[in-house]
Amino acid sequence: MGPISPFDPASGQALAISNLFILTLVIGGVVFLLVTSLVVYASIRYRSRQVGPDPKQVFGNRRMEIAWTAAPAGLLLVLFGFTLHAMAVSDPPVSPSQSPDMVIVAHQWWWEVRYPQDGVVTANEVHLPVGRPIRLRLESADVIHDFWVPALGRKMDATPGHPVTYSISVDKPGLYLGTCAEFCGAQHAWMRIRVVAQSPADFNRWLSQQAAVPTPAKTEAASRGAQLFQSLTCSSCHAIAGTAAQAQVGPDLTHLADRQTLGAGVLDNTPDNLKRWLTNPQAYKPGSYMPNLHLSPDQVDALVAYLESLK
């Protein structure tokens, strides 16, 4: 059903939900057809053609009442049983004492992604190894958000003051799309999620590379960009490992060049788009907390050269 549908499950957890959903839709469809056929039949068969005597005045039938109370009740009880089973499969318990593999902190309007055991911090793009359950702790730095990647399974609210730890997993490598699913203010629509699922080897490679300090390009433009990053207000919000910029207000930009999108999905990550973004972020994500810094085209070019070299 598309690139972001719960009916394209990529994990056992999502599959359990998809199966339950399809079964329920089929049953629901049958009930709908039953009710609609009765209504349509009655409308046609008992339509009055001419004035005449009143039809037989029937007041009720106790047996039918019992039947159409008991049958739906039984059906719903069965559905409840399926529900309990699917809950257990799609949301397996996590032991609260173990530390999480991944911590995601939701912000207005971006996702802070941390791998605490490896000291890695990134933003908006989540990498996962396939084939094993991942302990994810979800938090919020401001308002309620919701982390939802339909192909992986359930969505979970990120509630400030109420961190939640749960288990996610992916079966096969690929790109899985998601989005914030709790209205969180002006740019809720562009708080998108990209999950890159990789083989364990690829994932480990990615993780070590993320943990390393990047070497920026040695070009003149890139060096100028590096200086500007520290001297302009960029470093008051954004961190880049290996530099003096350590602020955690906005997304960490250490390996920005590796990411597929900018602005939590609003633009694809290309030098041209980064140039557009830096020239005026408000034109692409109005209301976001990155103001228009009124940079000159030269400054923008330098910054792009620097940032796009941070692999």
Added chain:
Amino acid sequence: MSDTALVPESHEALPRISAAGGLLSWIASVDHKQIGIMYLLISLFFFGVGGIESLLMRIQLAQPGEHFLSPQEYNQIFTMHGTTMIFLVVMPLLIGFSTYLVPLMIGARDMAFPRLNALSFWLLVFGGFLLYYSFIDGGAPATGWFSYAPLSESAYSTSKGVSYWALGLLAVGTGTLATAINLMVTIINLRVKGMTLRRVPLFVWMVLVNGFIILFAMPPLNASLIMLLGDRLLGAHFFTAAGGGSPILWQHYFWAFGHPEVYIMILPAWGMISEIIPVFSRKPIFGYEFVAGSSVAIAVLSFAVYAHHMFVVGLGHPFDAAFSLASLTIAVPTGVKIFNWIATMWGGKIRFKTPMLFATAFLVLFTIGGISGVTFAMVPIDWQTTDTYYVVAHFHYVLFGGTLFGVFAGLYYWFPKITGKLLSERLGKWHFWLTLIGFNLTFFVQHLLGLAGMARRVYTYPNFPGWGDMNLISTVGAFVLAIATLVLVWNLIVSLRRGQSAGDNPWEAWTLEWATSSPPPVHNFDSVPPVRGRRPLWDLAHPDQADEMSPARAGGTNA
């Protein structure tokens, strides 16, 4: 067997109004019929406003990446659309019909507290004014109609909009609570002799049960709103995580109101359907006791299901499972009604006048909404579908396909009683078909969008395959609905001017409101026919086949 006709007593002298007619007599009125009409008129006005808000939203969403509305504008508009439709359209429509009809249906002169009745109406006007004033004082609220904290706190919603929202709803809610008490006391105390509670029209029964729900649903809303205002205006910490408060507490308290609220919004419509289907099928309602009793079950259960709005908060499987079971259970008494309504049609002689067209469509559309509702009760499915367009589709099917279709049925049915003129059947059929087609075009595709992964409350969306087309279909549907609404307004105007004269009982119906002129005199009845069963006018017209012949049919022996 006496045929004594009864004159409803006036329990107290009503205040004199010096103006014999004109605008002032309406503004100063304490007559339930005038107040009822004013409720309906204000609902119609806000239906237009809320409708325009929805058209603006649908234009913005017609294609991905539109720039028709800024995100800030869009977010205010979707918040105001939801708040308006719920509190300034659906609630006043149902309260307006209840206020107008209940005293007539029970053979009374007016409601128990006529002045309180007027106060309730004017509190609604005041609340609506406060809510919309926000647009010109810094901006409307932009947090959604259920305003989750901490987004609604002053740190994140810096304009006064949310405070206007809270104050407006406090005013409206107080009026609603007062009306509930008024209606309940009216029904309990002012029924004409012979009309026991087991003989009242089902509309009256639903209004009574609804009163109980309102009585206990308003307190959590009021508590939530004053706590939020405390946070915003006085620095309190109820819902601010930073201050040690609990955003989740807002959800518990709000949904403790919010869920019963949706039953408040459907029960009177069920009452209307229960009046209309029998009359147009020429048979009594099938299973009166079960339709009545199932409503009581729903009223009680409605307070036990609220946390199905919180399945994704992560409150633990036992908590989720308990509310899942309750939410599935509440589907049973709901289904019972659908089956009873169909059984009423079965074997009848159905006349498909406009009220019956809307009532019949209601059965199918409400069933669709009910089925999607059942899917939400199943927790893991909710874990995927909540906060998507699948929810938006669900609640529009039950609120529009359900409540509003029921109200349209009621409008065509009771308009002649209220005004003395019939609404045009020809225009009514145009209104019906345009509404049916427009409604399904707008909202059916939204199920698919939700299942394709489109979140709700988004001012735009990525260009995923099919999303633009589906959204465009929905937008087209919305404009069809706009045209349908214009047809309705035209019908109202034209029929008021030169509609066919209705007479006392144009539908050959059986309940007491049809036993007086159209429109009724100020004192409602010159005399009330004897009430010895559930269908007094049927009994009068069929002395040898009266319902009263069988006590079970008449709702007990004469007492």
Added chain:
Amino acid sequence: MKVESNKLGMALFVASEAFFFSLLILAYLYFQTASGGTRVAHNQLDPLTTGAFSLCLIGSSLTIWLAGRSARQGSNQRAAMWVILTVLLGLVFLAGQGMEWSRLLGSGVTMAQGLFGTTFFTLTGFHGLHVLIGLLALSIFIGLSFSSHGSAPKPGTLEVLSLYWHFVDVVWIVIFSVIYLRLVFA
């Protein structure tokens, strides 16, 4: 068994308000346990003084009951005197509340102070508001009682107002127990 309309209406209103207060009390209790204890409450509240003022409020329920008894016996003048005493006792209670509030506010315990301030002032504030409204209604009743015959209160009015007044008193007993007595026994 028919209950007179005004009384039935008031009873339904009281039922609704009872639920409202329960929710505020629940919020107070939730935050007390969630924030780990009653330290601020212990330090700042004075159960003895507030207890004394509470006795005034409880006494006012007694006086309004006596007013009802006099009215039933036909002595409307005496009934009105008992109602005046009720209002006076209610005012003393409110004065006590006011004194407690100003002491707390002076010590920096405000709505914004923390969870105790937030919940304490909301709960006692809404109760105080309900007392004030009750006093207003009772004062109007007294005024009408002493006016000319045409606007004397109808029979049964006092009973309806008493229902409200007793409710306000019962709510206070619960609030006092939850906020103050808990401190004594915890």
